[in-house]
Amino acid sequence: xxxxxxxxxxxxxxxxxxxxxxxxxxxxxxxxxxxxxxxxxxxxxxxxxxxxxxxxxxxxxxxxxxxxxxxxxxxxxxxxxxxxxxxxxxxxxxxxxxxxxxxxxxxxxxxxxxxxxxxxxxxxxxxxxxxxxxxxxxxxxxxxxxxxxxxxxxxxxxxxxxxxxxxxxxxxxxxxxxxxxxxxxxxxxxxxxxxxxxxxxxxxxxxxxxxxxxxxxxxxxxxxxxxxxxxxxxxxxxxxxxxxxxxxxxxxxxxxxxxxxxxxxxxxxxxxxxxxxxxxxxxxxxxxxxxxxxxxxxxxxxxxxx
Amino acid sequence: xxxxxxxxxxxxxxxxxxxxxxxxxxxxxxxxxxxxxxxxxxxxxxxxxxxxxxxxxxxxxxxxxxxxxxxxxxxxxxxxxxxxxxxxxxxxxxxxxxxxxxxxxxxxxxxxxxxxxxxxxxxxxxxxxxxxxxxxxxxxxxxxxxxxxxxxxxxxxxxxxxxxxxxxxxxxxxxxxxxxxxxxxxxxxxxxxxxxxxxxxxxxxxxxxxxxxxxxxxxxxxxxxxxxxxxxxxxxxxxxxxxxxxxxxxxxxxxxxxxxxxxxxxxxxxxxxxxxxxxxxxxxxxxxxxxxxxxxxxxxxxxxxxxxxxxxxxxxxxxxxxxxxxxxxxxxxxxxxxxxxxxxxxxxxxxxxxxxxxxxxxxxx
Numbered sequence: 001x002x003x004x005x006x007x008x009x010x011x012x013x014x015x016x017x018x019x020x021x022x023x024x025x026x027x028x029x030x031x032x033x034x035x036x037x038x039x040x041x042x043x044x045x046x047x048x049x050x051x052x053x054x055x056x057x058x059x060x061x062x063x064x065x066x067x068x069x070x071x072x073x074x075x076x077x078x079x080x081x082x083x084x085x086x087x088x089x090x091x092x093x094x095x096x097x098x099x100x101x102x103x104x105x106x107x108x109x110x111x112x113x114x115x116x117x118x119x120x121x122x123x124x125x126x127x128x129x130x131x132x133x134x135x136x137x138x139x140x141x142x143x144x145x146x147x148x149x150x151x152x153x154x155x156x157x158x159x160x161x162x163x164x165x166x167x168x169x170x171x172x173x174x175x176x177x178x179x180x181x182x183x184x185x186x187x188x189x190x191x192x193x194x195x196x197x198x199x200x201x202x203x204x205x206x207x208x209x210x211x212x213x214x215x216x217x218x219x220x221x222x223x224x225x226x227x228x229x230x231x232x233x234x235x236x237x238x239x240x241x242x243x244x245x246x247x248x249x250x251x252x253x254x255x256x257x258x259x260x261x262x263x264x265x266x267x268x269x270x271x272x273x274x275x276x277x278x279x280x281x282x283x284x285x286x287x288x289x290x291x292x293x294x295x296x297x298x299x300x301x302x303x304x305x306x
Numbered sequence: 307x308x309x310x311x312x313x314x315x316x317x318x319x320x321x322x323x324x325x326x327x328x329x330x331x332x333x334x335x336x337x338x339x340x341x342x343x344x345x346x347x348x349x350x351x352x353x354x355x356x357x358x359x360x361x362x363x364x365x366x367x368x369x370x371x372x373x374x375x376x377x378x379x380x381x382x383x384x385x386x387x388x389x390x391x392x393x394x395x396x397x398x399x400x401x402x403x404x405x406x407x408x409x410x411x412x413x414x415x416x417x418x419x420x421x422x423x424x425x426x427x428x429x430x431x432x433x434x435x436x437x438x439x440x441x442x443x444x445x446x447x448x449x450x451x452x453x454x455x456x457x458x459x460x461x462x463x464x465x466x467x468x469x470x471x472x473x474x475x476x477x478x479x480x481x482x483x484x485x486x487x488x489x490x491x492x493x494x495x496x497x498x499x500x501x502x503x504x505x506x507x508x509x510x511x512x513x514x515x516x517x518x519x520x521x522x523x524x525x526x527x528x529x530x531x532x533x534x535x536x537x538x539x540x541x542x543x544x545x546x547x548x549x550x551x552x553x554x555x556x557x558x559x560x561x562x563x564x565x566x567x568x569x570x571x572x573x574x575x576x577x578x579x580x581x582x583x584x585x586x587x588x589x590x591x592x593x594x595x596x597x598x599x600x601x602x603x604x605x606x607x608x609x610x611x612x613x614x615x616x617x618x619x620x621x622x623x624x625x626x627x628x629x630x631x632x633x634x635x636x637x638x639x640x641x642x643x644x645x646x647x648x649x650x651x652x653x654x655x656x657x658x659x660x661x662x663x664x665x666x667x668x669x670x671x
Contacts, residue, residue, distance in 0.1 A: 199358055200391035204405035204456065205379030214404075218395040303395045 041282070047275035054269050064276035073252075074260075081236060081256040084171065088235045091175045093228055096182030101212065103183070104190045114187070121180035129244040132173045136160045136245070163253035166246050170254045174241050178234070182227050189220035218303055225299045229292035233285055257281055308369045308382065308459035308492050309334050310355070315364030317350055317516075324350050325516045328364070332460075332494065332509075337486050340496045341503040342513035343539070349464055351513070352496045356385045356462050368459055379408075384453035385462040388469065390445045392437040392452075399424075399433040402451040423451040426488070443474045450482075454489070461486075463495040467502060479505050500540055504528075512536050529666045534658035537588050543615060543627045545588045545652070548600075552576075552583040559664065560653060562587060566620035567600040572651045574661040585661075588652035591615070594628035596636070597645030602626050607638050616642070 016024065048064055050057040068074045103114055120128055135142040138158025147153045159165045193216060201211045217224075239258050242248060248255035248263060255263070261281065265274020310332040317325040324347045332338050340348040353359040355366060357378035366374045366381075373381040384405070392401050400407070402423055406416045424430050427447040437445055446466060453461055463482075467475045483506050486493050497503055503510045504524045512519040512527065512535070520532040524540075531537035537545050550562040559573040564587055572587065579585065592613075594600075600620060608615040609632065616628045616636060628644055636642050649665035 194389065194391065196387045196389045196391035197393060200385070200387055200452075201404070201408070203356055203358065203378040203383070203385045204408050204452070205377070206404075206408045210408060214407075215393065218393075221395075 044275045044278050044282075047271055048279045050272045050275075052271040052275070057272065060272070064273050067273070068276055068280070077252075077255055077257055077260045080167075081258075084167075084174075084254075084256050085232055085235045088171050088174045088178065088238075089228060089231045091171070092178045092182045092231055092235075093224065095175065095179045096186050096227070097224075099179065099183040100186035100190055101216075103187050117180050117183055119180075120176050121184075125177055125240055126244060128177060129173055129241050132169075132176070133160070133245055136169050160246055161250060163250055166250055166253050170242050170245050173245060174235065174238055177241060178231060182231060185223055185227050186220060189223035190216060193219045221303045222296065222299050225295050226292075229288060229295065233288050233292075236285065236288070237281070257284075309367075310460055310492060310494070311365075311367040311370075312351075312355070313365045313367070315351070315354065315366070316362045317347070317354060317359065318362045323362075323516065325354075325361075328518060330511065330518065330521065332492060335490050335492055337483070337493045337495065337506060337508045338511060339503040339507035339509075340494065340511045340513055341498065341500055341539075342519075344498060345515075346513040347516040348496045348498075348511075348513045352385075352462055352464055352494060355460075355494065356383055357381055358385075382459035383462055384456050384458035384460075385464065386446075386449045386453050386466045388465040390437075390449040390466075390469075392445055392448055394437055396436075397433065398429060398435050398437065398440070398448050398451075401437065401448050402429075402433075402455055404452060405456045419455045420451075423454045426454065426485070427451050442470050443478060446470065446478060450485070459492065461489075461491050461493040463493065465497055466495075467497070468499070475502075482506060500542065504540070510540075512539060514539075525667075530660070530662065531588075531652065532660055534586065534588070534654045534660070537652055537654070537660070541590055543591045543629065545590050546594070546626050546628075547654070548587045548589065548624060548626075550585050550587045550653075552579055552581055552585055554581055555579060559648075560585075560661065562653070564600070566622040566624055568598075570599075570648055570651070572648050572653055573664040574651070574653045575664060576653070576661050577655075579655065579661065584656060586654045588654060589646050589650060591627045591629040593646050593650040594626075594630070594644045595646070596630060596634060596642060598643050599645035600626065601641055601643050602628075604636055604638055604640050604642050607636065618642070 047057070049059060049061060051060045051063070052058075099117060103110060103117065107113070134140070136144075136159040138144055138156050138161060141156075141159070143159060144153075144156045148156060157165075159169045197215050197219070198211055201215055206214070236256075237258050238256075239262065242254050242256060242259055243262070246254045248259040257277065258281065261274050261277040264270050264277060268274075310330075312328050312330040315325060315328040316323065328351060340351060342348045350359060354361045357373075357376065361374065364374070365372055368382055378385075393404065396404070399420055402420045403416050406419060411419075420433070421430075424433055427450060429444070429447055429451060432440060432444060432448075437448060440448065446469075449466070467478050470478060479502060482493075482495075485491075486506075495502070495506060504527075507524055509521060509523055510527055511521050514535050519539075520527060520536045522530075522532075527536055527540045531540060534547065538547065548564050548567065550564045552560060553563050553569065554561040555576050556571075558571050560576040560579060561569065561571045562585060563569050570587075602616075602618040602620055604616050604618040606617040608617075612632045614630045614632055614634050614636065616630055616634075617625070618628075619625050626644070630636065649663065652663060653661040655661065
């Protein structure tokens with residue numbers, strides 16, 4: 001109510017009621033969100049009920065959705081997207097935890113290591129991914145070359161050329177890009193854990209792994225949950241990594257929902273069908289967001305420090 | 307349950323030496339308090355005993371066994387931290403049970419031990435709560451409970467009462483003293499609060515700048531402070547120190563001229579002191595009363611009912627504090643005369659060492 005006290009003179013001078021004044025204050029943000037988010041979203045939903053192409057559009061009701069739901073290929077894409085998300089997020093979390101634990105250890109030169117973790121995150125994604133594309137290359141790729149050098153394989157291998165290897169190669173690159181941020185968030189959370197807790201546990205005889213399991217993990221659980229769900233959303237929507245590496249190929253092996261949507265809507269210019277896919281993505285992400293808020297709330301209540 | 311012995315313990319952090327050769331022998335079932343100002347090394351000393359810090363040199367013996375290199379859990383100690391260090395995500399039960407879980411004791415034994423600790427500490431109805439739902443005093447008890455269940459040889463407390471409000475602190479002091487008797491435990495307690503030290507300790511270690519100034523019973527410290535530091539640190543309000551000059555020595559003691567005051571003969575063991583030496587006469591505020599001798603301009607008067615704490619200064623600018631009788635007819639701004647009994651005076655030489663009083667209460671022996 002302190003705010004009311006401060007804004008009262010302004011309101012009195014301008015002759016606005018408190019509610020009107022509040023609307024006035026949020027109107028720039030509202031306008032911004034309306035133009036950038038709400039209108040495109042509404043337009044996408046409208047388009048999803050049409051057969052819009054470059055040539056024009058016509059209302060066709062739920063036909064786009066009906067087609068999607070009856071297409072086995074679409075279910076494959078959804079399944080692949082979830083698998084992609086699950087694998088990539090799990091790896092990011094596990095590697096983030098390991099990395100943060102190592103960086104949190106009292107080692108000489110840890111500041112240097114903390115800086116060395118950053119590059120995948122700070123260099124532009126496109127540059128990093130092009131680097132990976134070269135490494136995966138069958139003719140001059142570093143990975144193929146090394147594998148041959150050490151006699152693990154006989155012939156050169158183009159990792160992005162076969163379905164399975166392309167998929168897992170894309171996962172590796174996605175994990176490479178996404179891990180540093182997860183690591184730094186975990187590290188920040190770990191540094192927030194009171195040293196007394198570890199000392200108390202140490203006095204009581206708890207060894208390193210026990211302390212990690214019963215103090216570190218529960219103490220940073222709210223951050224783990226946050227990162228898991230945020231990372232899930234970002235990975236689900238991760239476009240440029242796959243697009244630069246494989247453009248969704250070979251033969252759809254790395255085509256996730258977002259890639260599929262792009263290919264249909266932009267490459268094939270079937271805007272209506274693409275819009276329907278986009279709406280499905282929005283719905284799924286909305287579900288993730290709800291789950292995120294729900295879990296975060298529960299975790300905070302369960303592990304809440306206060 | 308156990309004795310604790312420290313011998314020639316030193317500790318340096320880089321080039322800064324924080325402990326200079328600590329020798330100490332704590333008896334079985336003794337409640338010993340380490341007291342001293344911030345940075346005196348008391349907490350470091352406790353952490354070294356706990357095994358959280360490693361001593362640069364010296365040995366720690368618990369029950370005669372050298373544990374200097376042992377891990378904390380193998381030393382037979384338990385520790386209560388200033389912050390309590392409770393695990394916020396675990397219930398009170400699991401917090402208390404933590405050391406037992408680490409040791410992988412069977413569930414029945416865990417329940418039995420936690421139950422007993424909870425009973426001693428009156429936490430029975432709080433076992434399913436989280437630490438966040440407890441008051442400061444209850445959290446304190448949980449922390450103590452966690453240290454009880456391990457049945458340690460020596461309990462270590464690192465300023466455990468400093469986060470409590472004054473009333474609760476008084477209560478916990480009494481509870482801790484009772485607990486120590488009930489458990490028949492050897493306890494080491496660190497504090498910067500001399501009231502805590504005086505009220506709970508069997509013996510007090512006064513630390514200053516990484517050295518033990520004095521180790522003795524509370525009454526010994528009060529009546530026979532070994533150094534000027536101990537004299538001014540123990541006792542509330544602080545002891546007054548008045549510069550004086552030795553004018554003679556005889557069988558009755560040391561005769562001095564007190565700056566801004568009278569000539570007095572004080573019954574102390576003056577050792578090698580001789581005429582002309584500069585000394586300091588220490589007199590506790592509670593030993594001063596109205597009379598002739600020192601004259602003081604009374605600046606601030608705090609009437610506490612039973613006593614009237616009077617702050618002022620002599621003509622020479624020497625600050626004095628006197629705890630006068632509560633109904634003393636004095637007023638702020640007045641010049642008042644103060645006096646004291648010669649046997650109540652403490653005399654310190656140039657180096658701050660005491661000249662032992664020859665007449666002191668039997669209690670202090």
